[in-house]
Amino acid sequence: MTDTKEAAGDYRSSRHNPHQIEPKWQRRWEETQSNAVDLFDHDRPKYYFLTMYPYPSGNLHVGHWWAVAPADAAARFLRMSGYNVFFPMGFDAFGLPAENAAIQAAREGSSDIHPAHLTYERMDHMRRQFKQMGAIFDWSKTLATCDPEYYRWNQWFFLRMFECGLAYRKESFVNWDPVDQTVLANEQVIDGRGERSGALVEQRLMPQWHFKITDYAEELLDFSKLDWPERVKIMQTNWIGRSDGASITFKSERGDDIVVFTTRPDTLWGATFMVLAPEHPLVDKLTTPDRRDAVDAYVKRAALASEIDRQAQGREKTGEFIGAYAVNPVNGERIPIWIADYVLMTYGTGAIMAVPYGDQRDFEFARQFGIDIIPVVRPTGVDRIVVEELREAYIGPGVMINSGPIDGTVHNGEKGRNSPAIAAAIDYLEKNGLGQGEVTYRLRDWLISRQRYWGTPIPMLYCDACGIVPETEENLPVLLPEDVEFMPTGESPLRHHEAFLNAECPHCGGTARRETDTMDTFMDSSWYWFRFLSPFKSDGPIDADLVKRWAPVDTYTGGIEHAILHLMYARFFTKVMRDLGLIDHDEPFLRLRNQGMILGEDNEKMSKSRGNVIDPDELIATYGSDTVRTYLMFLFPWDQGGPWNSQGIEGVTRFLNRTWALVTEPAANSGPTGYGDLKELRRAVHHAIREVTEDLRGFSFNTAIAELMTLLNVMVRAKSTSLVETAVWREAVESLLLLLAPIAPHITEELWERSGHEGSVHDQSWPGYDETALDTDSINMAVQVNGKLRGQITVPAGADEVEVLASAKAEHNVSRYLEGSSLVREIVVPGRLVNLVVKPNG
RNA sequence: GCCGGGAUGGCGAAAUAGGUAGACGCAACAGACUUAAAAUCUGUCGCCCCCUGGGGCAUGCGGGUUCGAGUCCCGCUCCCGGCACCA
Numbered sequence: 069m070t071d072t073k074e075a076a077g078d079y080r081s082s083r084h085n086p087h088q089i090e091p092k093w094q095r096r097w098e099e100t101q102s103n104a105v106d107l108f109d110h111d112r113p114k115y116y117f118l119t120m121y122p123y124p125s126g127n128l129h130v131g132h133w134w135a136v137a138p139a140d141a142a143a144r145f146l147r148m149s150g151y152n153v154f155f156p157m158g159f160d161a162f163g164l165p166a167e168n169a170a171i172q173a174a175r176e177g178s179s180d181i182h183p184a185h186l187t188y189e190r191m192d193h194m195r196r197q198f199k200q201m202g203a204i205f206d207w208s209k210t211l212a213t214c215d216p217e218y219y220r221w222n223q224w225f226f227l228r229m230f231e232c233g234l235a236y237r238k239e240s241f242v243n244w245d246p247v248d249q250t251v252l253a254n255e256q257v258i259d260g261r262g263e264r265s266g267a268l269v270e271q272r273l274m275p276q277w278h279f280k281i282t283d284y285a286e287e288l289l290d291f292s293k294l295d296w297p298e299r300v301k302i303m304q305t306n307w308i309g310r311s312d313g314a315s316i317t318f319k320s321e322r323g324d325d326i327v328v329f330t331t332r333p334d335t336l337w338g339a340t341f342m343v344l345a346p347e348h349p350l351v352d353k354l355t356t357p358d359r360r361d362a363v364d365a366y367v368k369r370a371a372l373a374s375e376i377d378r379q380a381q382g383r384e385k386t387g388e389f390i391g392a393y394a395v396n397p398v399n400g401e402r403i404p405i406w407i408a409d410y411v412l413m414t415y416g417t418g419a420i421m422a423v424p425y426g427d428q429r430d431f432e433f434a435r436q437f438g439i440d441i442i443p444v445v446r447p448t449g450v451d452r453i454v455v456e457e458l459r460e461a462y463i464g465p466g467v468m469i470n471s472g473p474i475d476g477t478v479h480n481g482e483k484g485r486n487s488p489a490i491a492a493a494i495d496y497l498e499k500n501g502l503g504q505g506e507v508t509y510r511l512r513d514w515l516i517s518r519q520r521y522w523g524t525p526i527p528m529l530y531c532d533a534c535g536i537v538p539e540t541e542e543n544l545p546v547l548l549p550e551d552v553e554f555m556p557t558g559e560s561p562l563r564h565h566e567a568f569l570n571a572e573c574p575h576c577g578g579t580a581r582r583e584t585d586t587m588d589t590f591m592d593s594s595w596y597w598f599r600f601l602s603p604f605k606s607d608g609p610i611d612a613d614l615v616k617r618w619a620p621v622d623t624y625t626g627g628i629e630h631a632i633l634h635l636m637y638a639r640f641f642t643k644v645m646r647d648l649g650l651i652d653h654d655e656p657f658l659r660l661r662n663q664g665m666i667l668g669e670d671n672e673k674m675s676k677s678r679g680n681v682i683d684p685d686e687l688i689a690t691y692g693s694d695t696v697r698t699y700l701m702f703l704f705p706w707d708q709g710g711p712w713n714s715q716g717i718e719g720v721t722r723f724l725n726r727t728w729a730l731v732t733e734p735a736a737n738s739g740p741t742g743y744g745d746l747k748e749l750r751r752a753v754h755h756a757i758r759e760v761t762e763d764l765r766g767f768s769f770n771t772a773i774a775e776l777m778t779l780l781n782v783m784v785r786a787k788s789t790s791l792v793e794t795a796v797w798r799e800a801v802e803s804l805l806l807l808l809a810p811i812a813p814h815i816t817e818e819l820w821e822r823s824g825h826e827g828s829v830h831d832q833s834w835p836g837y838d839e840t841a842l843d844t845d846s847i848n849m850a851v852q853v854n855g856k857l858r859g860q861i862t863v864p865a866g867a868d869e870v871e872v873l874a875s876a877k878a879e880h881n882v883s884r885y886l887e888g889s890s891l892v893r894e895i896v897v898p899g900r901l902v903n904l905v906v907k908p909n910g
Numbered sequence: 911g912c913c914g915g916g917a918u919g920g921c922g923a924a925a926u927a928g929g930u931a932g933a934c935g936c937a938a939c940a941g942a943c944u945u946a947a948a949a950u951c952u953g954u955c956g957c958c959c960c961c962u963g964g965g966g967c968a969u970g971c972g973g974g975u976u977c978g979a980g981u982c983c984c985g986c987u988c989c990c991g992g993c994a995c996c997a
Contacts, residue, residue: 083949299914303992306913311996330997343997385995410995420997428911429995510996628991702935704922713922719935722950729950771924774934781934850930855978857930881964895977897929905977 084728086692089818094199102828105154105206107601107614115151116618117143118597118657120626120634124159124166124190124212128197130682130700130712131674134666137697138706138769139625140203144810145764147204148834154618156600157198157205159191161214162589164248167522167554174554183522184550187214197685202693202813204830211603213592218599219524220545221609222591225641226527227538228648234280235516237528237536241347241414242515244272249558250519251276271371277526277585279514281640285310287654288511288639296660297707300631307632309510312484314494316421316503318342318394320354320405326394329416329508332426333497334479334489337471338444339421340434342394342405343387345413346370354405356391363388363407370409385410385433396421397502399472408433416508424461431461444471445479445489468492514637516588521552521560523586531573531580540574546582560584593634594641597621597656615651624657627665635660661767664709666700671711682712694812695721701769701811723777724815727808730783731801731819735792745789746796747845752782753800754841760807761834769811776808806835850901851876853885861902869896876902 097103119139122132136157143155166183173181191212198205211218229235243252247267251274262269281288285308291301313331320326326342344351346367355363366388387408394405410429411420424434424441434441443453445466465481468474468489473496479489485505497503517526525546527539539546549568552561562568562584573580595609601618602611620642635657642656667673668680675681687696699720704710756779763772783800791797801823809816809829820829844865849872851859859879863872873894876882886906893905 299992302914306993309993309996313997328997332997408995410997412996415996417997422997427997429997432995508996631992702922708916710922713936716922716936723935725950770922771934774924777934848930852930852978855976860930893977895929897978900929901978903929903977 084692084725084815086694086814090200090202090693090814093814093817094202098199102830103204103206104208105152107154107618109152112150112152114618115143115146115153115623116597116621117146117153117155118600118621118624119155119157120624120630121158121160121593121596122194123163124161124187124194126190126193128194128201128684129674130684130687131666133201133684133696134700134709135625135627135663136198136203137201138663138701138767140201141697141701141769141810142623142625142764142767144204144813144830145834148806148810148830148832150833153204154206154209154600155204156209156597157203157207158211158596158600158603159187159194159213160589160593160596161187161191161212162219162523162586162592164520164522167520168248168558170554171556171558175556179553182550184214187212200688200693201697209600209603211596211599213589213596214522216545216547217604217606218596219548219592221595221599222524222587223527223539223544223546224541224609225591225595225645226587227541227544229279229644230528230538232648234283234644235277236280237275237277239273239275240278240515241271242274242276243269244274245269247558248520249560251515251517276515276517277528277583279516279640281514281637282509282511284640284643285509285511286507287643288636293655293658294660295658297662300628300635300660300662303631304636307511307636311508311510313490313506313508314497314503315417315506316397316497318397318421320350321393321395321402322354324350324353326350326405326419327417328419328421329506330421331483332423332490333493333503334468334471334474334477334487335423335426335444336396336398336421336493336497337468337474338423338425338442339396339401339403340424340440340442341403341422341430343408343411343420343422343430343433344390344405345411345418346407346409347413348407348418350419351390351407354390354392359389359391363390366407385429385436387433387437389437397500398496404439406433406437414512415510425458426461426463428461428463431458442470444469514588514590514640516591517585518588519560519584520586521548521554521562523589524548524591525562525568526583526585526587528583529571529573529580530583531575531578533578534573534575534580537573537575537580539571543574548586560586562586590634590637594637595645598645598651610650612650619651620653620655621657623659623661625661625663628662631662661707663706664704666703666709667711669712669714674712682714687717691717691721692814694815695724698724698773698812702773704770706767706769720773723773723780724812726780726784727804728815728819730780730787731805731823735787745786745791746794749782749786749791749800750796750841751844752779753796753803754837755779756807757803757835757837758842761837764810772807773811776804776811779804779807803835805829806832847899849876849899851879851882852901852903853882854905855903858882858885872896872902876904 119136140155143153147153166187169186170181170183173179195207213219226235245252245262245265245267247265248262252262252269261267289305289308289310311331313329314333315327315329316333316336318326318328351363351367385408387406389404389406392405393402396403411418422430422433424430424439425443426445441455441458443455445462446453446469447462447464447466465479468477468479474489474492477489477492479487481487485491485494494505525548527544527546529537529539531537549565552565554561569582569584571580571582598610598615598619601614605611638656643654645651646654668678668682670678670680672678672680684696695717699717702720703713703716756775759775760772763769763775783804805816805820806829813830816829846862846864849861849863850857851861859881861875861879863875873896877886886904889906889908891904892907895903
């Protein structure tokens with residue numbers, strides 16, 4: 069204890085001291101269980117508000133605050149508005165970083181880091197940090213996905229999906245990350261590199277578990293029940309990639325069927341060659357001896373090339389003729405068969421009919437290798453098409469030519485049967501048994517296997533006698549063993565854990581080996597919001613009654629980076645649960661809002677290596693939680709994000725200090741009350757109520773705070789008058805605290821108490837506004853002459869057009885512009901402006 | 911290349927059924943209080959011209975519609991994000 073400290077304390081006594089009041093209220097709220105949610109409360113309408121749960125990285129960074137604090141304000145606002153709000157928080161606790169820490173330790177010869185211990189420690193720490201934020205999370209309903217009582221239900225779902233064929237194992241080309249030693253989903257490969265490791269991804273053929281998300285492709289394209297940002301819906305739609313077209317069966321000269329998919333069956337008569345993917349199974353069979361060496365070499369080169377290399381080859385088309393020919397089913401033309409890496413085995417059938425006239429890639433290929441081009445669509449206004457003069461493929465609308473039975477039909481540029489020419493072609497194919505209309509999707513099945521330790525074990529067994537056998541439900545959970553030794557190579561320790569590996573076959577009782585792959589962690593996040601409702605339920609994954617009452621989630625918030633992955637898997641999983649009879653709704657999250665990203669002060673993504681990371685703990689130590697929360701919400705629009713600015717926080721500190729002083733300091737009460745002051749103050753209060761209510765409803769936190777600052781400024785000016793004795797003043801103070809409560813929960817609670825109120829400010833009803841209080845006696849209007857602002861007038865609120873015009877014309881500056889001119893038009897926008905249109909005389 | 915989103919003072923930003931551009935805040939400048947500083951309070955603050963009153967120009971660039979355009983239409987430039995040989 070020192071004198072200076074005392075003095076500082078005295079000096080600051082009239083200032084807001086967050087370090088004193090914030091811990092005080094956090095303690096009080098915990099003691100009184102004020103954040104406890106009664107999920108069985110029927111009296112109020114329910115509201116399930118969810119924000120994406122974090123990975124337990126060890127510390128809340130400012131991005132967590134940026135994502136969560138405004139969501140908390142929105143949830144608090146809804147609670148005051150009369151809803152029973154459930155706003156839970158938990159941890160996405162499985163995943164690579166914790167395991168990598170253990171592997172790193174193993175490399176350094178130490179073995180005292182275990183992902184489980186590390187993860188639980190970090191979760192404890194982050195839970196304490198969340199409490200400092202003052203969020204209304206009910207911590208009695210939380211979950212961690214690495215808890216066996218959570219992941220056993222992942223396994224349970226897997227078994228259900230295996231039973232109905234939605235989970236299956238197949239050997240397929242997968243993205244192998246050589247650094248993380250695991251397979252990655254397509255979604256985790258960015259520009260040919262592993263999303264996490266940044267390593268160049270290799271193509272490997274491995275047996276892997278998949279979920280049949282493609283069965284739901286069509287339903288996933290339906291967003292009609294969702295209030296979601298347009299761009300998220302567009303991103304998912306593009307990812308699913310629906311293509312409307314036809315599949316057509318060509319025959320090789322030997323008689324093999326070669327099925328192709330095309331969106332332009334109308335151009336079939338213009339097919340002058342065929343291309344197979346290098347991996348296509350028919351390549352080997354059809355290649356002629358004289359082409360064998362060249363084809364083999366090309367196939368080998370294509371297999372070795374990673375995705376990024378294929379792209380790096382640029383626009384130049386490569387390929388090899390395989391010596392064989394196919395027959396165009398509609399006209400009997402003999403066309404050469406090529407292989408080329410621009411045709412992908414993973415899309416469509418891995419084979420295409422090539423129409424150089426109507427497809428840019430085919431055009432480039434044909435030009436590269438001197439293959440014929442047959443024009444099949446004549447654009448309007450063009451009489452003659454000179455093939456030699458074509459610079460690029462023609463993909464626009466026109467009349468079909470050189471196309472036998474569909475000659476003269478019109479391709480209007482639309483997709484599928486919406487184009488008469490395409491419809492005619494499909495009709496022709498179907499009538500003659502050569503093909504049929506078909507829809508394909510870019511979306512592929514969800515690759516769920518991960519060759520990692522720190523995840524949910526896939527509950528499957530390999531029995532020498534019975535083959536692939538599912539674990540029985542009674543044996544769940546298949547526990548992840550803790551006594552494992554991490555390999556410096558990064559290989560999963562499960563592969564060497566005898567006690568885990570050896571199991572009894574549930575079918576024959578013989579010996580079986582356990583699957584050592586674990587599940588993609590997106591499995592965990594595909595149903596976690598159901599589990600929040602009953603985290604300790606031991607006889608099933610979800611509580612059907614509570615789910616019926618609370619699901620789906622009313623508002624979900626989180627980063628745009630999950631626009632495709634997590635959000636699409638969650639939608640898929642919800643539909644699967646519905647089809648398994650577990651729930652009866654179709655969509656998990658009715659309303660979605662994405663926050664933008666908060667960047668470092670240098671306008672770059674925050675990262676340790678750049679040294680631009682903002683530490684929220686330091687900010688709180690200096691300013692307190694309320695200031696940090698409020699500043700984050702004030703800084704820029706939440707859905708936009710932007711760079712952190714360490715200067716601006718002072719403005720919010722001042723705002724909260726001024727609010728503190730307004731409520732705690734005695735009024736000067738000396739000045740006179742001006743005429744209309746009372747009404748003006750009341751107008752400002754009700755205007756603020758209206759604006760803040762609308763802003764919080766629409767997640768416009770920055771403008772809500774600006775409005776509160778405006779109200780405070782009005783009140784500070786009013787405080788020096790005798791207004792403070794009035795009921796209007798008391799209403800103003802109460803309203804200010806209520807409107808600010810969701811944003812800055814601690815200071816408002818303290819001031820609510822200090823201003824003599826019983827109970828918590830957070831248990832109060834959200835204020836409503838009085839429309840009539842917004843009326844004014846007189847209105848300011850702008851006066852324009854020929855659209856240019858020339859003056860201002862003040863007119864009585866009820867003034868009619870004649871009065872307004874008279875007043876406008878009399879305005880001294882305006883009248884100057886009217887002299888010597890004749891008035892040709894008068895425009896009055898009530899309450900806004902007058903525009904006088906004049907023409908010079910003569 | 912295709913699909914989204916964006917561009918407003920020195921800075922973060924407000925304002926769209928077309929109607930007074932720059933609310934709110936930061937920074938800056940000037941002043942008050944103070945022995946001084948901090949804090950606080952008051953004032954100024956888009957650019958340019960001018961004598962108070964005013965005037966001209968301004969929402970990325972160029973056109974258009976309109977009495978009136980940050981807002982609507984056409985054509986560009988740049989920035990950010992997603993997808994990327996998807997047949």
